[in-house]
Amino acid sequence: MDDTIMVRIKIFLICLGSFLSFSAGNLHTFEDSFAFGASENITCKQLLEQFANTSSNFVYCAVKNARPIRICQACVTELEDVRASHEAILHVEDGEGNVKCKEKLLNLDRLEVIEKGFTYITDMWDGANCQYCFDSVNGSLVLANHTTQFFELLNSTQVCFLNHSTGDDTYNKTACVDCEKMYGDMNSFYDGLKNSKLNECMDIKDAMNVTRMLWNDKLQCKQKIQPTDVIYFGCSGAIAALPILFYLGAKLSSSVLRTRLQIQKRLAEVIRPSSSGDT
Numbered sequence: 001m002d003d004t005i006m007v008r009i010k011i012f013l014i015c016l017g018s019f020l021s022f023s024a025g026n027l028h029t030f031e032d033s034f035a036f037g038a039s040e041n042i043t044c045k046q047l048l049e050q051f052a053n054t055s056s057n058f059v060y061c062a063v064k065n066a067r068p069i070r071i072c073q074a075c076v077t078e079l080e081d082v083r084a085s086h087e088a089i090l091h092v093e094d095g096e097g098n099v100k101c102k103e104k105l106l107n108l109d110r111l112e113v114i115e116k117g118f119t120y121i122t123d124m125w126d127g128a129n130c131q132y133c134f135d136s137v138n139g140s141l142v143l144a145n146h147t148t149q150f151f152e153l154l155n156s157t158q159v160c161f162l163n164h165s166t167g168d169d170t171y172n173k174t175a176c177v178d179c180e181k182m183y184g185d186m187n188s189f190y191d192g193l194k195n196s197k198l199n200e201c202m203d204i205k206d207a208m209n210v211t212r213m214l215w216n217d218k219l220q221c222k223q224k225i226q227p228t229d230v231i232y233f234g235c236s237g238a239i240a241a242l243p244i245l246f247y248l249g250a251k252l253s254s255s256v257l258r259t260r261l262q263i264q265k266r267l268a269e270v271i272r273p274s275s276s277g278d279t
Contacts, residue, residue, distance in 0.1 A: 044094045044101035048114075051089060054081040055117050062124060069206040072130035073151075076141050079125055086118050128202035146198050153186035154207055161214065169218070176221035183215055 058078035065074040089101045106114060134141040160182050164175035190208045193199035199208070215221050 041095040042092060044089075044092075044099075044104045047085065047089050047092060047101050048105055051082070051085040051114060051117075054078065054085045055121060058082050058121055068210060069128070069202050071124075071128050072133040072201055072203040073143065073147075076130070076134065076143075079121070079130075080141065082118065082121055086114075089114065129200040129205075130202070132198050133201035133203055144198075146193060147201065147204065150186070150189060150193075150204055151207070153182070153189055154211065157182045157186050157211060161219075171219050173219075175219050180221070183211070183221075186211070 058075055058081070061075040061078045062071050065071050089105055091100070091102070093100050094104060106112075109115070133144060133147045135144045136142075157179060160179035161171065161175060164172040164178065166172055186208075190199055190204070193204070199205055
């Protein structure tokens with residue numbers, strides 16, 4: 001996570017904390033609070049406290065899981081809590097005055113702290129392409145099978161690397177041989193996700209990039225070229241060579257044709273004088 005994002009997170013937390021401290025007083029933990037909209041006597045102030053808690057919980061979770069990036073898997077519960085608390089603000093009426101909390105909290109919020117905070121959180125989630133890590137089941141986000149399978153392969157590969165670690169971020173060279181199959185299986189599985197863009201989930205993409213850097217730079221391993229790779233590169237080379245072959249063929253054909261025309265022209269010049277003499 002770069003410095004710009006970190007600065008934005010800090011500004012968001014400061015603004016959100018200052019506004020909510022002034023508007024809602026001390027915050028309660030979300031676990032000790034009630035379900036969103038479940039109580040008939042719920043007040044807009046309590047909903048504001050819930051949104052403050054869930055928002056800060058998500059941002060804290062995102063920062064904590066910024067390296068290695070595991071925001072999608074680690075913070076999905078916090079995201080759903082943020083969405084639920086925001087949804088409650090939009091639709092629940094204040095138990096004290098039968099006025100929708102949207103009127104009291106959003107329409108009168110000139111700074112738009114709540115909406116800007118909610119947009120910031122959802123933009124972070126969408127920017128990480130977390131939707132590609134999950135399936136939607138009955139309105140809830142459930143970790144997709146391909147995500148589970150990828151991280152199982154990743155775990156096996158990391159365990160193998162760890163078993164060949166000699167300390168101080170160095171590794172035994174035998175890791176290239178002993179871990180090659182596990183790394184190859186993970187790499188192939190990741191490549192298989194590209195067509196459906198399932199590899200776009202930042203948790204998966206970052207994990208693959210880090211592992212490839214470890215394999216190539218730290219371990220300095222070279223993966224064997226698979227038969228399918230040979231076919232792929234062979235076809236690519238043949239297709240790339242077609243324009244060159246076409247150009248050479250066309251040039252050769254034009255040279256042959258030019259030679260024939262010159263021969264025919266010379267024969268015509270030889271035949272023409274002899275024909276005139278006979279006449």
